[in-house]
Amino acid sequence: MTPDVRPMVAGNWKMNGLRSALDQIKAIADGLDGPLSQKVDAVLCPPATLLYVATALAEDSPLKIGAQDCHHHNSGAYTGDVSAEMIADLFATHVIVGHSERRKDHAESDELVLAKAQAALGVGLQAIICVGETQAERDAGQTLDVLARQIAGSVPEGASAGNTIIAYEPVWAIGTGLTPTAADIAVAHDFLRSRLHERVGSEAAQMRILYGGSVKPSNAREILGIAHVDGVLVGGASLKAEDFLAIYKTYEGLVDLADAA
Ligand SMILES: O=C[C@H](O)COP(=O)(O)O
Numbered sequence: 001m002t003p004d005v006r007p008m009v010a011g012n013w014k015m016n017g018l019r020s021a022l023d024q025i026k027a028i029a030d031g032l033d034g035p036l037s038q039k040v041d042a043v044l045c046p047p048a049t050l051l052y053v054a055t056a057l058a059e060d061s062p063l064k065i066g067a068q069d070c071h072h073h074n075s076g077a078y079t080g081d082v083s084a085e086m087i088a089d090l091f092a093t094h095v096i097v098g099h100s101e102r103r104k105d106h107a108e109s110d111e112l113v114l115a116k117a118q119a120a121l122g123v124g125l126q127a128i129i130c131v132g133e134t135q136a137e138r139d140a141g142q143t144l145d146v147l148a149r150q151i152a153g154s155v156p157e158g159a160s161a162g163n164t165i166i167a168y169e170p171v172w173a174i175g176t177g178l179t180p181t182a183a184d185i186a187v188a189h190d191f192l193r194s195r196l197h198e199r200v201g202s203e204a205a206q207m208r209i210l211y212g213g214s215v216k217p218s219n220a221r222e223i224l225g226i227a228h229v230d231g232v233l234v235g236g237a238s239l240k241a242e243d244f245l246a247i248y249k250t251y252e253g254l255v256d257l258a259d260a261a
Helices: 019-031 048-057 084-089 100-105 110-122 135-139 143-154 182-206 217-224 241-253
Strands: 008-012 041-045 064-067 094-097 126-131 164-168 208-212 231-234
Touching (some): 008 164, 008 241, 019 041, 019 241, 041 241, 084 110, 094 110, 110 126, 135 143, 182 208, 217 231, 217 241, 231 241
Parallel strands (some): 008 041, 008 231, 064 094, 094 126, 208 231
């Protein structure tokens, strides 16, 4: 954890979730009651089809709702796309941009991710900007070069700690059950913060840097306890309310709840 930085647990449902999954969103929203919600943010990013109902279900709870992607224009002839303005119009507060599955499957460049992040910030959404190296890049010793390029290319210069969150997701750790060592995660996050300083100046000190990739209840304690890790972006394990809440509640043993009763 970074001192004085409010941690965040975020869930990314990816292309999962029918109407029958709404009870899981309700269970997550209801499960966030209590002093921990005054200290740790929780964000859930269901598919776009569930966004409107999700924001209604989360309305009276600490749970924030986000989207998984947005177009870089606010409206126009872009069949099948959803704009940041449309997402904000549904009372969502966050949007993931630059997830590696978008970068790979939709050939999204740093330049496009930057434009999407700018669109998100332009309508008052908080952008969760994903970065991370592939297995091949890691094997070639290029991890830090890739992270430097992605931060310089994808993070808006006007980004602040209040409107932007970084998610470090090594591509090879996503959905594989593999995770980097705690030392490797610490090095990557420390490096990311130094590059953020170059990009956005003093705002970098308070900007949250999440880790993502095969986070589950059984490894959450170790990962959330790593220096410079300000939370997690959870994929598969966020689909079950029980697992999402177990990861979230790991913070009960990590943050000081004395003044949050
Ligand atoms: O956005 C979430 C990440 O891609 C992590 O997914 P995972 O927890 O299923 O490995």
